[in-house]
Amino acid sequence: MKTVLVIGGGITGLSAMYELHKWKKANGSDVRLILAEAGPELGGKIRTVKECGFIMEAGADSIVARKANSMSFINELGLEDELVYNAAGRSFIYTDDELKQIPADAVFGIPASIESLAKTTLVSAEGKVEALKDFYTTSDSFTKNDSIGDFLEYFFGKELVEKQIAPVLSGVYSGKLSDLTIASTLPYLLDYKKEYGSIIKGFEANKEKFQSGSGKKFLSFRSGLGKLIDAYEEKLSDAEILKNARVSKIDKSSEGYLITLHNGEVIQADYVVLGIPSTEAKNLFTDYELESSFSQFTNSSLISIYIGFDVPDSMLPEDGTGFITANSNDVLCNACTWTSRKWEHTSETKNLLVRLFYKSSITAFESLSAMSEEELLEVALADIQKSLGISAKPVTCEITKWTDSMPNYLITHPNTVEELEKKLAAAYPGVMLAGCSYYGVGIPDCIENGANVAEKIIETL
Numbered sequence: 001m002k003t004v005l006v007i008g009g010g011i012t013g014l015s016a017m018y019e020l021h022k023w024k025k026a027n028g029s030d031v032r033l034i035l036a037e038a039g040p041e042l043g044g045k046i047r048t049v050k051e052c053g054f055i056m057e058a059g060a061d062s063i064v065a066r067k068a069n070s071m072s073f074i075n076e077l078g079l080e081d082e083l084v085y086n087a088a089g090r091s092f093i094y095t096d097d098e099l100k101q102i103p104a105d106a107v108f109g110i111p112a113s114i115e116s117l118a119k120t121t122l123v124s125a126e127g128k129v130e131a132l133k134d135f136y137t138t139s140d141s142f143t144k145n146d147s148i149g150d151f152l153e154y155f156f157g158k159e160l161v162e163k164q165i166a167p168v169l170s171g172v173y174s175g176k177l178s179d180l181t182i183a184s185t186l187p188y189l190l191d192y193k194k195e196y197g198s199i200i201k202g203f204e205a206n207k208e209k210f211q212s213g214s215g216k217k218f219l220s221f222r223s224g225l226g227k228l229i230d231a232y233e234e235k236l237s238d239a240e241i242l243k244n245a246r247v248s249k250i251d252k253s254s255e256g257y258l259i260t261l262h263n264g265e266v267i268q269a270d271y272v273v274l275g276i277p278s279t280e281a282k283n284l285f286t287d288y289e290l291e292s293s294f295s296q297f298t299n300s301s302l303i304s305i306y307i308g309f310d311v312p313d314s315m316l317p318e319d320g321t322g323f324i325t326a327n328s329n330d331v332l333c334n335a336c337t338w339t340s341r342k343w344e345h346t347s348e349t350k351n352l353l354v355r356l357f358y359k360s361s362i363t364a365f366e367s368l369s370a371m372s373e374e375e376l377l378e379v380a381l382a383d384i385q386k387s388l389g390i391s392a393k394p395v396t397c398e399i400t401k402w403t404d405s406m407p408n409y410l411i412t413h414p415n416t417v418e419e420l421e422k423k424l425a426a427a428y429p430g431v432m433l434a435g436c437s438y439y440g441v442g443i444p445d446c447i448e449n450g451a452n453v454a455e456k457i458i459e460t461l
Helices: 011-027 114-119 125-135 148-156 158-173 188-196 199-205 226-235 278-284 288-294 365-369 373-388 413-427 443-460
Strands: 003-007 032-036 048-051 054-057 083-085 090-095 098-101 218-221 240-242 247-253 256-261 266-269 271-274 298-312 320-325 335-337 351-359 394-408 431-433
Touching: 003 011, 003 256, 003 266, 011 032, 011 226, 011 443, 032 266, 048 394, 054 298, 054 351, 090 158, 098 320, 114 125, 125 148, 125 158, 125 199, 148 158, 148 188, 158 320, 188 199, 247 278, 256 271, 271 443, 278 288, 288 413, 298 365, 298 373, 335 373, 351 365, 351 373, 373 394, 413 431, 431 443
Parallel strands: 003 032, 003 271, 032 240, 090 320, 271 431
Antiparallel strands: 048 054, 083 218, 090 098, 247 256, 256 266, 298 351, 298 394, 320 335, 335 351
């Protein structure tokens, strides 16, 4: 009997186990399936907290609708009736100590029409003229492994990128655009440029791919994203799910691998899926070559602060759903989501719920990370007062520190992943990488990656 051990009960590990479990039941296989999760609960970066009538997502807060709608997991898990979509609303950039709207007809801050470029208030007239280069500048020298920052500046100029695109795109991918590749961010931009001669024209021609009824571009579930985790767990009736089971090392044996848990228990496995962050995976081996490859991955940190108030969210100064900060010394946060406005299901009484993000890219992050929760709450309340003019007292808060947990896909990332895959295949056949440290940060990306890893194992069983 073969044994497959999935290490990590986050969304990638659950997706891999789910696909293996489906195959096992469909084929009547006697394969032993084990999922080992270090913490007391499954979910990884998905954790839903419910308090004082609010629903707060301590980690990931939504799923890109256009990706999810092209996949089968929602229907397979029976979650169709649980779906909720984000409320349509304007998004802002907080710059020069005021809120300025991001054009509605823009994707990651990139104009999706000439009208969008013309009407933006974030860029000067000179900057708009420079951005018109997109319509007549040609270049065949860029590849998908080149910098997304260099690519965008080449065709749009510096001002549009710095003032409108970078605050949005850097916020999504947690890094400087100069350090991120086209492949790891928006690979289709290169295709649009080649096919249409213009990135803006490419977005215009493919507008329907980036729109979901009335601006509903993201989805969640009525009781929170934790519902997705619960649905996966409920389906795994023939799998062994071990919680509070941290793996401490992986050793080779004559019959596969010996995986030692923190409590001393040893599991014999033929296949191992590493569905945990690279920072944790590298500590499981005593192989210097593997450790050197794992060490090439970089991660950033994030502090998430939810604050709920006993005041209506109509107190918000704009008809919007949040802001990103840029070029402002007035507030410390990188972004602020007006959660009760964006996600109506998160506030039973329609009272105000906001979420602030503080990333390790800001100069004050080291001091912030050393603060107590009480001190962090005071910083967040000051930011809310300065940016939104709201000085109400909170009734609840949820503060989460994600330390070295946010993968940065640098220029060297694809080569590092390929190098590590080859080393594992040669020295540890049957041990496979999975998860956002390597293959994509969005929930649909992680689900797809988990399924792909499971398929590779199934092909050899």
